[in-house]
Amino acid sequence: MRLSPAQGAKDTARLEAFSDGVFAIAITLLILEIRVPDHSTVPLAQSLLQIWPSYAGYAVSFLTILIMWINHHRIFRYIVRTDDWLLAANGLLLLLISFVPFPTKVLAEHLLDAEARTAAIFYSGTFVVTALIYNLLWLCISYKGRLCDMSAHGGEIRAITRQFALGPATYLLCFLLAFVAPLASVALNFAIAVFFLIPGNKLSLGPKGS
Amino acid sequence: MRLSPAQGAKDTARLEAFSDGVFAIAITLLILEIRVPDHSTVPLAQSLLQIWPSYAGYAVSFLTILIMWINHHRIFRYIVRTDDWLLAANGLLLLLISFVPFPTKVLAEHLLDAEARTAAIFYSGTFVVTALIYNLLWLCISYKGRLCDMSAHGGEIRAITRQFALGPATYLLCFLLAFVAPLASVALNFAIAVFFLIPGNKLSLGPKGS
Amino acid sequence: MRLSPAQGAKDTARLEAFSDGVFAIAITLLILEIRVPDHSTVPLAQSLLQIWPSYAGYAVSFLTILIMWINHHRIFRYIVRTDDWLLAANGLLLLLISFVPFPTKVLAEHLLDAEARTAAIFYSGTFVVTALIYNLLWLCISYKGRLCDMSAHGGEIRAITRQFALGPATYLLCFLLAFVAPLASVALNFAIAVFFLIPGNKLSLGPKGS
Amino acid sequence: MRLSPAQGAKDTARLEAFSDGVFAIAITLLILEIRVPDHSTVPLAQSLLQIWPSYAGYAVSFLTILIMWINHHRIFRYIVRTDDWLLAANGLLLLLISFVPFPTKVLAEHLLDAEARTAAIFYSGTFVVTALIYNLLWLCISYKGRLCDMSAHGGEIRAITRQFALGPATYLLCFLLAFVAPLASVALNFAIAVFFLIPGNKLSLGPKGS
Numbered sequence: 001m002r003l004s005p006a007q008g009a010k011d012t013a014r015l016e017a018f019s020d021g022v023f024a025i026a027i028t029l030l031i032l033e034i035r036v037p038d039h040s041t042v043p044l045a046q047s048l049l050q051i052w053p054s055y056a057g058y059a060v061s062f063l064t065i066l067i068m069w070i071n072h073h074r075i076f077r078y079i080v081r082t083d084d085w086l087l088a089a090n091g092l093l094l095l096l097i098s099f100v101p102f103p104t105k106v107l108a109e110h111l112l113d114a115e116a117r118t119a120a121i122f123y124s125g126t127f128v129v130t131a132l133i134y135n136l137l138w139l140c141i142s143y144k145g146r147l148c149d150m151s152a153h154g155g156e157i158r159a160i161t162r163q164f165a166l167g168p169a170t171y172l173l174c175f176l177l178a179f180v181a182p183l184a185s186v187a188l189n190f191a192i193a194v195f196f197l198i199p200g201n202k203l204s205l206g207p208k209g210s
Numbered sequence: 211m212r213l214s215p216a217q218g219a220k221d222t223a224r225l226e227a228f229s230d231g232v233f234a235i236a237i238t239l240l241i242l243e244i245r246v247p248d249h250s251t252v253p254l255a256q257s258l259l260q261i262w263p264s265y266a267g268y269a270v271s272f273l274t275i276l277i278m279w280i281n282h283h284r285i286f287r288y289i290v291r292t293d294d295w296l297l298a299a300n301g302l303l304l305l306l307i308s309f310v311p312f313p314t315k316v317l318a319e320h321l322l323d324a325e326a327r328t329a330a331i332f333y334s335g336t337f338v339v340t341a342l343i344y345n346l347l348w349l350c351i352s353y354k355g356r357l358c359d360m361s362a363h364g365g366e367i368r369a370i371t372r373q374f375a376l377g378p379a380t381y382l383l384c385f386l387l388a389f390v391a392p393l394a395s396v397a398l399n400f401a402i403a404v405f406f407l408i409p410g411n412k413l414s415l416g417p418k419g420s
Numbered sequence: 421m422r423l424s425p426a427q428g429a430k431d432t433a434r435l436e437a438f439s440d441g442v443f444a445i446a447i448t449l450l451i452l453e454i455r456v457p458d459h460s461t462v463p464l465a466q467s468l469l470q471i472w473p474s475y476a477g478y479a480v481s482f483l484t485i486l487i488m489w490i491n492h493h494r495i496f497r498y499i500v501r502t503d504d505w506l507l508a509a510n511g512l513l514l515l516l517i518s519f520v521p522f523p524t525k526v527l528a529e530h531l532l533d534a535e536a537r538t539a540a541i542f543y544s545g546t547f548v549v550t551a552l553i554y555n556l557l558w559l560c561i562s563y564k565g566r567l568c569d570m571s572a573h574g575g576e577i578r579a580i581t582r583q584f585a586l587g588p589a590t591y592l593l594c595f596l597l598a599f600v601a602p603l604a605s606v607a608l609n610f611a612i613a614v615f616f617l618i619p620g621n622k623l624s625l626g627p628k629g630s
Numbered sequence: 631m632r633l634s635p636a637q638g639a640k641d642t643a644r645l646e647a648f649s650d651g652v653f654a655i656a657i658t659l660l661i662l663e664i665r666v667p668d669h670s671t672v673p674l675a676q677s678l679l680q681i682w683p684s685y686a687g688y689a690v691s692f693l694t695i696l697i698m699w700i701n702h703h704r705i706f707r708y709i710v711r712t713d714d715w716l717l718a719a720n721g722l723l724l725l726l727i728s729f730v731p732f733p734t735k736v737l738a739e740h741l742l743d744a745e746a747r748t749a750a751i752f753y754s755g756t757f758v759v760t761a762l763i764y765n766l767l768w769l770c771i772s773y774k775g776r777l778c779d780m781s782a783h784g785g786e787i788r789a790i791t792r793q794f795a796l797g798p799a800t801y802l803l804c805f806l807l808a809f810v811a812p813l814a815s816v817a818l819n820f821a822i823a824v825f826f827l828i829p830g831n832k833l834s835l836g837p838k839g840s
Contacts, residue, residue, distance in 0.1 A: 021654030024231030234441030444651030619714030
């Protein structure tokens with residue numbers, strides 16, 4: 001079945017809708033991992049405060065997935081057709097996005113105990129891999145203009161390529177920091193998420209300003 | 211990429227669809243937190259009745275999120291374009307909506323024990339913050355007609371601004387009531403949700419009647 | 421904001437999409453309630469067989485929600501505009517649909533023990549209430565042709581009204597049967613779901629054949 | 631209500647959207663079943679490594695459901711109208727897709743203990759049944775060109791029929807292998823998923839290359 005441009009647009013739309021579904025579910029499932037300790041001997045108010053690492057993990061993971069969704073949304077604007085490579089790369093990305101609630105739970109449970117370092121390494125390592133897959137997805141779209149229109153948006157596309165290359169580097173920094181200062185690593189992760197969400201920081205928020 | 215009006219409409223549509231996904235998932239996850247006590251010594255029928263705070267929490271949270279979805283739906287009608295501020299404000303709102311199942315579970319578990327006050331404060335406090343973020347989102351859309359068309363719908367938009375200002379006040383009342391009468395606070399929360407759902411109470415159900 | 425017909429259609433579409441989301445999530449969450457007993461002393465193969473009530477509950481609830489989705493889908497074809505009553509009635513229906521995983525879990529855990537009767541009554545009772553709300557929703561659409569076009573589809577609409585009236589009666593039968601024969605009640609529930617799914621049984625599958 | 635072609639396309643679209651929702655949720659729920667053992671006496675890093683069967687089960691099930699979604703997406707391109715048989719067959723398929731997280735959890739928990747064989751048989755057996763239902767769905771679409779346009783796409787449709795017949799055979803091989811070598815069976819399942827995801831292996835990735 002040779003696809004018409006209209007069918008190609010419909011294909012892209014269904015891929016976007018499916019991806020949006022996975023993003024939305026992964027982001028919402030995060031809350032299920034927050035739990036008050038069962039047989040707590042301290043007052044509830046104190047318990048609710050003591051589990052602040054759970055809130056921190058929830059917020060950092062939520063905002064990070066949100067930014068990844070925003071970027072996903074942005075890069076899909078440039079896609080003019082899909083192919084099997086795109087389906088595979090996008091599938092790998094979703095596999096990583098769906099995985100995030102697990103390291104988030106591990107982080108929340110161990111951020112304050114002796115295993116904080118392992119938990120923070122595991123957590124930030126997940127984002128390093130995710131950022132790498134993100135670049136793979138973008139490469140699959142932009143390499144020699146495979147699935148996008150370089151003649152119309154070449155400058156913007158090259159700008160995104162430069163911006164996205166910073167992603168893995170940033171998360172690698174968090175990853176390395178986790179080895180020496182787990183709490184600082186999570187704080188940096190949070191700072192990155194907030195920075196990217198603040199309007200005007202065009203670094204990750206995409207093509208509009210280029 | 212300078213967006214055409216059609217692209218702008220598509221952008222708004224995808225943001226709406228993603229938000230709808232998060233609302234739908236958060237509202238449906240509430241049921242997972244209802245549990246019959248494990249090693250109960252009372253008959254099942256009695257157990258099912260004794261956990262009425264779980265049903266109450268489920269119903270209040272469900273209806274409250276539903277009303278927030280309805281309002282979200284209504285205010286997005288006025289949006290003619292998106293920008294980074296809208297993405298950020300909407301993201302914050304979704305972070306709060308997704309959080310609701312957690313205070314709901316805490317409330318259900320403690321509404322009948324000595325910690326009822328803490329649980330009800332935590333629960334109603336979540337809605338105060340959510341209502342404030344709602345106003346932030348609306349401000350981001352309506353302030354000086356940033357993302358909407360004031361010349362066509364100015365009167366309605368100003369009416370919504372006045373109506374929405376009541377939201378935080380109402381939930382603040384529940385919050386304050388929780389300090390002295392937790393059960394009454396939840397009952398008021400329920401009454402608010404039902405009131406807003408009854409057709410004709412245009413207070414929150416939006417622009418149609420203005 | 422007086423809505424144009426196009427805006428009315430968009431409104432209905434978003435309400436449908438949100439409802440579809442809740443149906444899809446509720447139907448998929450059912451699986452989370454199936455568990456193999458933790459410290460089982462019997463072989464795994466035997467454990468997997470012994471929890472057949474969990475599979476039965478899963479299948480009956482899945483198919484019942486599926487049929488309700490199919491019917492929802494069908495009746496929304498007739499809607500030409502939405503109003504606040506429709507939003508409220510539809511919201512109530514979704515509250516019930518989202519609730520189904522809980523009685524399903526209770527049923528699966530107790531179908532083979534001394535509490536089978538209570539569990540089956542609770543389970544089938546949920547469907548009685550759901551079927552009543554379904555009729556309320558339909559009334560809200562069809563009463564005096566409020567939200568549909570009676571002049572074009574009057575005959576079909578009256579046929580649906582007659583068919584839907586059978587729903588609560590059928591589930592009431594399951595409910596009453598649960599008092600004397602819990603297993604038979606669940607079996608009847610299953611039979612109803614399968615009957616409605618078999619093409620040609622137009623009773624519930626809607627307007628096409630009328 | 632005799633449906634116009636436009637209404638028929640809308641019907642198909644809503645069925646696709648609902649199915650996409652179920653696929654997206656089932657694929658994302660898989661992560662909830664991964665758990666670090668509670669009262670572990672080994673370091674966290676070791677625990678995170680020891681639960682590798684959980685990661686394996688997650689990856690295999692995720693990729694398998696993803697491929698099933700991609701195929702679902704592809705075959706729905708050929709559908710020109712829906713009918714009650716399609717709704718029923720598609721419903722059965724979704725019932726199986728939603729079920730996958732349960733055998734995945736059983737597999738993850740037992741892949742390394744004495745019950746590995748039972749777990750692998752249960753796991754691969756689920757995919758055999760799913761592949762059979764897939765063929766039933768396709769039969770329901772393609773048999774004598776019931777719901778598709780044989781005159782326009784006859785060659786492609788017959789090619790898909792041949793390709794899909796291989797599905798149950800492939801999963802049957804995994805199933806049989808599970809009786810003698812559980813680990814090898816899971817590895818084969820993984821290999822199949824990866825093979826089908828690699829662009830160019832048109833076996834399952836559908837009509838484009840025929």
